[in-house]
Amino acid sequence: MLDTHISDTAKTLHETSNLTLAQRIIGKASGLDGEAEVSVGNIVTCKVDLAMMHDSGGPRRVEPVLQHLNAGLFDPDKVVLVADHYVPADEPESRAILELTRQWAIQRQVTFYDGEGICHVVLPERGHLAPGMLVVGGDSHSPTGGAFGSYMFGIGSTEMAAVLATGEIWLQIPQTILLNWNGVLPERVTAKDMMLAMCGRLGMSGGRYQAVEYVGSTIGTLGMQERMTLCNMAAELGAQAGLIAPDNRTMEFITKARRHNRQTQNLVGSALMDDKRANADSLSTRSTWHSTPLQLADECHDFDASTLSPQVAAPHSPANAVAVNEIERQSVDVAYIGACTGAKYTDLAMAAEVLAGQTVNNKVQLIIAPASRQDQERAEQEGLMSVFEDAGARILPTACGICAGYGSERLGADINCISSTARNFKGRMGESSSRVWLASPYTVAASAVAGYISDPRMHGDGAG
Amino acid sequence: MAVDGVSWVFGDNIDTDVLAPGQYIKLPMEELMQHCLESVDGRFASQVKAGDVIVAGNNFGIGSSREQAALALKELGVAGVVAESFGGIFFRNAINLGLPVFTPLKSPPAPTPQFRLSDIRAGEPVSLCLQQATLVCPDSGITIQLQPLPDFLMQMLEAGGLVAVLEKRFKSGS
Incomplete structure (x- = not known):
């Protein structure tokens, strides 16, 4: 049975689109005009709004490819580098990797966070993510960014080098699998327990490398970091991306993160500046891109939060x-x-x-x-x-x-x-x-x- | 382009930590690849030969985005991986690096005998033909029809991978 959350948003979305949330973002990023062109299974080339990488898969792997191609960065303002894997450097090889990472950040003039935390957490807390963005990350847990309504997915380092050189990436327009949670979570039962229960029921290939989207009344009650846990482990479901449609809580988090972080206040690369240039496609517009209604999804799995117990x-x-x-x-x-x-x-x-x-x-x-x-x-x-x-x-x-x-x-x-x-x-x-x-x-x-x-x-x- | 070698057969869920263990990831590829698959088959890295084909179950390459998982196989000479299904990032990485990756055709046309990947025995001679999208095992008479790749990906594979495609683009100045 459909819950009211889906029913309400279905109305809102249906007025404007016959596309799922994931398809809308990809459609926009690939510059496709009509909805007819955004057809499941088609391979499209997308403009990348932001590329994130870390010290392990980042500079030491992408720089040789860039040099081979004699290519510069498509836009240093759209690249964020985070040192988190070889931190702290406790032996010479790790120290060398970190040093190379730091030098690269200076040479290539990208935003760099050194020892500030794990990339998937640092990126949103510093205000780099916003609804409607298409973001690539050089790490498999990149779907974490989906908690902020960004279509974010992990790629390898050769593909990252290609993104850095061209600002583009190919995507196959995905189906959308809805994971529909309703009911109130019991005490000490969390997003992690929800996620493990979904892995248990659907298996590690249940996401079929398509887009999963978490919907239903339970999702709206979760704080942003709990939503991040859900989207983070879309990777363990085998999905390309895990999305949650933005709501007031999303926009409050982003506004606060940008206010508190000077570096992103005047963020050149990501959505905010683009929005200033193009009023018609503002951040606030994309923040009203609601959940995918049931009739547009290819699969829907229902879960009852109220009967969930802690999972292992x-x-x-x-x-x-x-x-x-x-x-x-x-x-x-x-x-x-x-x-x-x-x-x-x-x-x-x-x-x-x-x-x-x-x-x-x-x-x-x-x-x-x-x-x-x-x-x-x-x-x-x-x-x-x-x-x-x-x-x-x-x-x-x-x-x-x-x-x-x-x-x-x-x-x-x-x-x-x-x-x-x-x-x-x-x-x-x-x-x-x-x-x-x-x-x-x-x-x-x-x-x-x-x-x-x-x-x-x-x-x-x-x-x- | 038929390539000839023997099959290496693995089960489900061969993950990127098995293909490229995290503890060796900072080593150069020549060293890292010696640890490829060692936790499930200690002979693999030392005995695999150019032209050999990996035959596996579901979720081959699930886990990390580290492309060393695909690169190690390519550097060891593996001609391709045929698996029931792949981890999505591994699949992308493999194509980008020019390592052929295929799944069996979902509903093979009659009158092809209905062989399954699991019918293939470890160590039997195999030929992987990219153009015809077939995996042939002459000794046991097994032919597996493979799911053809979209043209876009096939072109990338035939070019030798993503870097080769970009070379053309950057040299032609577009």
Whole structure:
């Protein structure tokens, strides 16, 4: 049954378009005139509004291609570089990669964030994303940007070099798969639990490399960082992009982010300046591009938020998701709150809620690597970081860290880890004999206290 | 262009961490590719020969956007990957790097015998023909019809990848 959210927006959209949200953005980026031209499966060339890359797949990989082509950047104002993978540089090779990254940023005159956090979190918090933009990222979790109504997707470094040289990329007009959530989430059940439940039901290829769009009454109640968690893990559903139609909350976040960040206040490259040039296609216009109505989608999957319980994905796939109480008593050696998926301010606040006044089990290492410096500072101001320290957590620098198997803290042999990250593939976070269970920050924190995988509704402050 | 080699058979969900492990990603490609697929088949990197074809199940190349996953296979001489399905970014990267990637034709025309990818045994001789979009195993008599790529992608593949396409564009000054 359709909920009112879809029904209402269907009316609004239907007056203006027979395209899904994803198709509208791509249609605009590819300069197609009529809706008839935006036909599913067609390959089109799109103008890129913003290209984002990091230190691992970025300069050291794209510069040789640019030099080979003798090509400059199509527009340095539309390129953002973030150092997050080899941070902190703890050995010579990492230091060399970071140094190359810094030099490149200076030479090529692009916006550069160095040690400020993970690219997918830094990009929106500094105001670089807006509804209706077509954005490429040199990382598979780039669909995170879909939380702001941008069609954002991950690409490899050769393709990134081509974007930097030409400002263009090819796309196959995608179908839209609606993931329709209704009902109120129970206490301590989160976007991460929603996502794991979707991975469990649809599998890692359920997204078919098409566009997924999260709709329904539950989505509007989620804060922006929770929406980011949903779009981030569109990657684990095998979708090209994960979108949420913009609403007032989206526009408030963007306005505030741009006000607080001088660098993006007068952002040349992205939507704002373009909007000034072309009033007809203003940011506010694109912010009214609503959710895709059911009749335009190719698939729709309905989910009930009110009956969802905390989810855990067993090794070695996010699709191995089950309710936490279906996991037999499973001890853990490491509990990790980290990554763009699971260590944003909102994630830290969840963990702190469970850990307040508690102590981490003496057989467990709780490791926390905040997703950005701004989020860590806010957590500090609100006393969350001291909750972590009092509980016995170890804090790592804000970076991709263990999630991507980088750095000296990689999981050792036979380690059992519960993690707020996105991926638990064999060997990703460390030795191939290590095993990773994925869960929400609430569940990771509760498990760190108990020493085994635990239902966060039964532990910590407010335990039942 | 038929290429001849033997098949390397893998199951579902061969992810980019298996193809290009994160811990070796900062190494030069000559070293990184020696670790390709080592966690599922320790012999692969040392024994794969030019012209060999990878035959795999669903979701080949899911995970990271690191294109070393596709590049390692190409550098090791792999002539192409035929899988039930691919991770989307891996698929793009492979085409961009000139590594042929194909899925079986969804509904092969009669009277083609209904062979499946899973009928192909590990190590049997195979020929991958891009123009005809077929995978042929002469010893077992298996012919698999493949889903033809859109012209745009086929042209990129035949040119040798995205960089080769761009070379033409930048040299012609457009």
